[in-house]
Amino acid sequence: MNTPKEKFVIKIAGSPLDIPEFIALKAEFNKLNHPSQPEISWTLIESLSLTLFKTHGIDLQSGVYYTLARLHLNGLNGFTEGCELLANIVVSQWDNLWPTQPNHRCDVLNWFNTKAGVLLRQLTFSPTDLRLIYRSERALQLIIDQLAHTDWPKLPKLENLLWFFQNAAKTLEQSTKNSTQKSSNNAVKIPPIVYISASDELKENNISKPNPIAEVVLYDDPPIEKKPMSAKKGFFIGLLSSSAIFIAIGVAIYLPMQKELSAITAQPEGAITQWLYQPNISSYANNLILMEKQSPIFALRKSDHMLEVAKKLWPNNADQSYATRQWQNILTTRLENAPIDSSWSDTNKLIQQLSDRIVQQERNRGSFTLSYLKTAIYEIQKSHNKTVPIENKLYEFSQEISKEQSISPALINNLDADINGLLARYYLLQKEAEELGLKPYSY
Template identity: 35%
Template sequence: MSRETITDIVIYTGGDPRNLSAFESLRQEIDKISHPLQPEINWREMELLALEIFRTNGVDLQTLSYYTLARTKRAGLAGFTEGCELLAGVLIGEWQTCWPNNEAARIEILNWFSSRLSRLVRALAFDDKSLRLLCRAERALQIICDKLQQMPLSQLPRIENLLIFVQNSVQRVEKQSGQSQHVEQSTAEKSALIWMPTKRIVAHATASTADIPAPPVKLPPHVPEANAESASHWLKSWQAFALGALCSLLVIAPIFYLSYWPLREQQDFLERQPAGKALLWLSNPQIKSYSRQLDNLTTIPVYYTAELGERSVSVARQLWPTDSRQQQVSQRWQQLNSETQRNPSTGESYSVVRQRLQQLSDELLAREKARSGLTISYLKTAIYQMQTAMAEDVPLEELLRQFEIATQNGESAPPLLLKQIDQRWNVLSQRYYGLIDHGNMAR
């Protein structure tokens, strides 16, 4: 497995990979991208895990996006081109059968693909040697965009932004190297996209009977009955029963489809979220997945509520951009966040008191060297200023300590104290998420 590449694997369309241990390990590596501590990501291990899933389970959109990210990290433009061509093959031949089946999940995966890959590709440097790979990537992305525009999707994934960047890069490299547009055309003719058959293909297999066309079947000539009215009564009854059963099936099938499949799609979407997987486990606990349940809980960031709120606002604005209710609710959310950002309780009291203590300490040392002293009134004023600064911004740890003391004494915590803890927690979570999001955008 250490030397295996995508060219050594027979590619076919796969199903749901979430029950595979390799996919779980792959998700753990991916989760490191948004981890606050930013641990080191093993891109080589991610690539091998994705190849193992391709080999044992087939290709799905989620694993394919992870594989392309890892390949781009390790191989640069060549890995990016390989992933784009593989994705184009999936969309062209296997879009109806590839996992996930949920349209919203597919759009989210493709948006993630475009967002992550855009950051990596924009950081690459291109020269005339990169032109052929750029043209291949452009052709694959063009196929992807054309295919997505032909589909009745509620929202188009943002793949076109990536295509525009690659097209501009091709034009810029052509101008710098003096090559003409026919390079792109010749490259497009020579490069072939990866074909993904629905069923597994066995290499070096001999011709089987499945390849031999079946002989034509001769049907006996139809001989009409002499008298059509001589059909038996039981045959008429059977036909009436079959017709009634067919009508019932036509009524029940749409009801079953409209009621069951949306629930299944919602469950699939929840299972891709750390908090959603945790809630689903509580509804159906199993000992074999108990360890995974606790591991999932450790990956949920403390700012998950703030992140979920921002994602909800983004989705609502895309689905109902002109709806007055959406605009009103989104504006209320933004005002709440603005008030949170303007909240004076930002934890600066610790820094202020520390600076004043340092100033007082420096002044005491200076007076000691000068063989002079400080008046009691001066010291009382300095201490009072520090106490005032601490009272204006009580840290969350102190509020929790007060709550703990009330609990140990068997007393009910004051409602005002609980309100202060909730407000401070929300302020810190919102501020933490804002810093994390700003840092991700900067990268």
């Protein structure tokens, strides 16, 4: 009998577009479209997906991401688990799934069909895989049946995957047709997929659950029967195996992970991320103090450090060169948005000059011609209008909020560009000062 490997209850969530884990998932899958085809971390994708399921909930797209990761990492067994999860949410929670738009759902499922189909056709099956093939076939059939009840003009082509598994099952059945019949104890058993349906009360009142849930159980493969061995031999083998396993875990996994975790949490951003994942009142005040002490150019300095390390480790790597060049182009653009401008100082000088002249004329009982005043004011306005200070843009922002007006996207973009430009310029000046020995390295 199968024993659960992991069991947790997840809810059907809304849009995950603003969730950090989903943003990281999108960034990882975007590597598929990168010209240099960088390596994708499927272990990271699986981990991010599970974290997203636990903290936010599941949706159609993240479910597809998880299934592809499981397929890459665990082959047919992983695909079966992921596909049954998809069948669960599609059949029992179809009306609540994100994305809600039919065309977006169709695109997600077609993309899944293409990516999974390519990988599955690279696998080699044996008669022992029949159980998993039957489960995958049934899960796909449930999804296709659900899609058949929609009024979409064009349905996703999931039949391709279904036919693939049906043909694979027929081939394996044919190859084992003349073999010795299996006993009833070894017959193929397909564990059921559990669906959480709405209660009778909700059905009678036609009310949908605000937070529907689905129970997800990931199964291990059934244990393989082995020939019995002597108790003495088993004892020594078990003793040696256990010792080797514990040593390997302690040296190869625990210590490096502990060292890496300590290094991450020693930094303000790492400490805050850990606190948000596991909030703790005892460290709440300390983490706020950490953030207060963090320099606004901390991220830029860390990025510079990353560039140095990457160039040293992979000097001739195309991916390193491409990513480094992209980041340097971003910084150049930001610096162009924040040039060193003297307009404020020039305006201040012109105003001071006019003020001094007025005081002098007043002492000498002199006077000004209208032409002189017009010229002086024009020069002041000309200098003043060269640039719009960011403070004025923030004032415009506050005015739109106070008037309860819709915030202009252009204003937000301009503010972001100005702030990023100022930080980049500030960081460049900090570096120049440090290189000349004019200030200590303090961030």
